[in-house]
Amino acid sequence: MTSGTESVAPEPRWRQVLASLTPDRRRVLYAFGAAILVFVVGDLLHSGFASTASVKAILVIASFVGFVAAGQTFVILVGGIDLSVPWVLNGAAILLVTSSLGRDGRAAQAILLTLALGLVTGLANGIGVAYLAVPAVVMTLGMNGIMEGLSLGLSKGLTCASCASYAPKAVQNIVRSDVLGVPADLFLWLGIAIVITFLLNATTFGRRIYAIGNNDTAAFLAGINVRLVTVVLYMLSGLFAALGGIVLVAYGGQATLGMGDPYLFQSIAAAVIGGVSILGGRGHYLGALAGSITLVALVSVLLAENMPDWGRSVVYGGAILVILLLYGRERRHL
Amino acid sequence: MTSVTQAEHYRSRSRFxxxxxxxxxxLLALIMLAGMAALYIGLFYRQLSRLPGNFEWTSVVNTSMPLVFAAVGQSIVVVTRGLDLSVGGMIDLTNGLAATHMHAGTGSMLAWSLLVLLIGGAGGxxxxxxxxxxxxxPILVTLATLSIFQxxxxxxxxxxxxxxxxxxxxxxxxxxxPWGLAFVVLIGAAWLVFRRTRFGVDVFAIGNDxxxxxxxxxxxxxxxxxxxxLAGMFSAAAGxxxxxxxxxxxxxxxxVFVLTSxxxxxxxxxxxxxxxxxAIGTVAGAFVLTLLINVLFFADINPLYQSFFQGLFLVVAVLLGTLIRRLVGMRG
Structure with missing residues (x-):
């Protein structure tokens, strides 16, 4: 982040740095602050909650939300939304196990095939939204149904012979093997976060995304191919939903029906908690990353507290509201 | 198109x-409903060599009613340019309240119905x-309250x-x-009144600008x-x-009503x-969705593919709607 380059001054340095940040970047910091706060409170309530092993386990689960939220962030940045996440993810997970049949030799092809599935669904979403002017909510809602039907129908309700296959060991290792004492999956997440942050902040493609999100007419008049960029973003969203399916099946071993359902609302909530404006044009992936960690850590604290299902659901919704009220409000009218 | 030519277009159109x-x-929604009903009757006849009778129509109406109410509530919010995802949670909650607390006897049934509607209104x-x-x-607020209501x-x-x-x-x-149709008529009449009240005009004004x-x-x-x-109360009624x-x-x-509404x-x-x-269009839309499930059943389509056809139908219907509206608009 942008620290350290400011000139020396007598006032507290942190305050200067904070003041020098844009509101969007401050929101990213708040999101990280919220994540850390949840860990601290969790550790106070439940000693050992912030231990290395526990933090690692929570971060791995947060990465699943984080991958899906990456795609969601891209489309939200241009004022869109992707409701097709649950069954693109679920279909991807089923495709991975059925095409690899659990063999390491087929892992690479299976992963490529699965990611291609994500890209194709995203392409269809993007064409519908950008070229055929179907509202994003409708297009991606329809696509979710289409993918649900195809996943259920082609796998015969997940009763097909190859449907019970496990993810290849090589794929399972993404989540299960440690590199330098840290799960490989977390390095993948870090790498993706760096690439996306670079893409959004230091490339013309990234600037185009923000331009479209702020005002698509102005962006069009400035010579940006708004439709093409939109299609690419929906493809990225599909790609990341498929990636979410791959790591989730790597974690659980097998594909299950409905495994993608929690990831729709969690991916949107993570992005928004991280300061990504649902109206488009504002926000950073690092915020969504912090939002994913906050959400998953919060659920973990509630689980550690043995809070019943219903209480978790209520606290979860309440926490999102509190965070939104703290910094998700729009400007006052007039 | 510039705004000047748009304004000219506007003036040159006749009242009709x-x-x-x-x-x-x-009109498109009503035509779609008629088409879907005809398709249902046709497929039903092909399978059973008779027309759907009282039992079938009653079942269609009764299974449609919760969606009708949920979707009409959703309509009011969508007209203000909002979205209510908490519909599902509110139906869960009110459905659960009715099933656990309501006892035989007019007093209990009436009291709990009113109380449940009030709870819906409070949630809204x-x-x-x-x-x-x-x-x-709206999408974020109702996402959070969905979780709370659930x-x-x-x-x-x-x-x-x-x-x-x-x-x-x-x-x-x-x-x-199919006595449930009486409620449909009530909703239709209430909507026509609503459109002419100050509140109704304001709701549309907010949605426009x-x-x-x-x-x-x-x-x-x-x-x-x-x-x-209002949306909360309609969700409660759906429950x-x-x-x-x-x-x-x-x-x-x-x-399921989050997405179907x-x-x-x-x-x-x-x-x-x-x-x-x-909202009259919405009621038609709700019936179209119920009829579609019946159509798929009588068309011998594997129920596992049901969502596929529902999703495809939604996208194609919206695309056709856009296309037809453009054609109609261009003629003017």
């Missing part, structure tokens, strides 16, 4: 053309206040079960005849709260109808950009 363009989405008020006074985006529903009814008095089922979802509405003295925030309160048709409760059975609104021709549409 205006009416057609304004009501095109509603929370949404509305957070949206209007909290200045939060949690409360599980608290009320941890496992599927409970029961609704038989007389209640007879009243709301009479299995002997919030700033302009504010400048014209519309009490934007209060009106928005009102819209969400009651669901309890009546299934004669028991399930704290997760309302979840949006689908019905879309098929009903209500614009997602606010300020346009009719």
């Amino acid at each position: 053309q205006h009416f057609t363009i304004q009501s095109a989405p509603l 008020a929370i949404n509305g206040i957070l949206v209007a006074y909290g200045r939060l985006q 949690g409360l529903a599980i608290k009320v009814l941890p496992e599927p079960g409970g029961a609704v008095p038989l007389e209640y089922t007879k009243f709301l979802a009479n299995p002997n005849g 919030e700033e302009a509405a504010r400048a014209h003295g519309v009490r934007v925030r209060a009106t928005k709260v009102g819209a969400y309160v 009651l109808f669901l309890a009546a048709t299934t004669t028991s409760g399930d704290a997760t059975s309302g979840d 949006i689908a019905a609104v879309v098929l009903g021709g209500i614009s997602f950009f606010g300020g346009r549409g009719s």
